[in-house]
Amino acid sequence: MKASFNVRNMINRDNNILQLIMMTVLIFVIMTALSPDKFLRYYNFESITYLFPELGLLSIAMMIAMLTGGIDLSVVGIANLSGILSGVLFHYLIRDLGIAESGLMVALGVCIALCVGLAAGALNGFLITKLNITPILATLGTGQVLIGLCLVLTGGPAIVGFPDAWAFLGNGKLFGIAVPFILFLLVAAGIAFLLTRTTLGVNLMLIGSNPRAAIFAGLKKSRMIFYSYMLSGALASVAGIILSGRTNAAKSDYGNSYLLQAVLIAVLGGTNPAGGKGTVAGVSIAVVALMLLSSGFQILRFSNHLIDFIWGAFLLLVIVINAFKNREK
Secondary structure (H helix, E strand, O other): OHHHHHHHHHHHHOHHHHHHHHHHHHHHHHHHHHOHHHHOOHHHHHHHHHHHHHHHHHHHHHHHHHHOOOOOOOHHHHHHHHHHHHHHHHHHHHHHOOOOOOHHHHHHHHHHHHHHHHHHHHHHHHHHHOOOOOHHHHHHHHHHHHHHHHHHHHOOOOEEOOOHHHHHHHHOEEOOEEHHHHHHHHHHHHHHHHHHHOHHHHHHHHHHHOHHHHHHOOOOHHHHHHHHHHHHHHHHHHHHHHHHHHHOEEOOOOOOOHHHHHHHHHHHOOOOOOOOOOOHHHHHHHHHHHHHHHHHHHHOOOOHHHHHHHHHHHHHHHHHHHHHHHHHO
């Protein structure tokens, strides 16, 4: 009873959630009608649970940056560099030193990946808060630097041959459920709690919705923004761990299409690009909707170029609709 009451309150508080659920159901019905034999296969939905987490985490990372009125265009670069540095470590330990694979080795790789995300996020935060560089320019620049560093480390080709325990993080199953999906649920629940039940989350919302009131309230705006980009970077590194585990490889250009999709999903999920509004639930439902749509496009054999065009057009449409809604308010 209490759970249903909370769900009802959430929907009433953010009507966008209900709209997203209806859109997701509509997409499911349309794709089922167009190709029921292929779309409704168990394998199709199982594959979504493996692809969903990495895009979902990048989208949540994008949402967190947008909460303060910014944006993080470096998330894909952070994800790839995290996987590549972990791969370099594994190659050194296993091939050069001859150390056997172990859980401790994988844990060390996870720590390195997370440190990459935190360091990259701290760099973004420093450029934005201390040097007053516009977020879109700061993160675009750091994203290019990170991609260049990826190329220097790999020389171009992908790094392959990760430990089995690392691959389990991207391809394994636990109680019949995809491990990446379980990781996403745990991380998403943690972020949702952080944004709704902690001082940091409330402050981030206030800074984005009313910067002047935040200053009068004595909030340290620069520090909050700095923390938000570090959190965004950490989430991107987790996405990089899952991506490299799923593909058993890491490369500088993996997930290039994810950047546009992450922005689209964050906005579609109800995040206000001007700041102050955004929910993990909205972003998660938007990811499901777009994953179903993408799966349907692939089943119908749409070209990748056409799909990229559709994502871009969809993003423009969502922005225009949101602009009209805000104008009416």
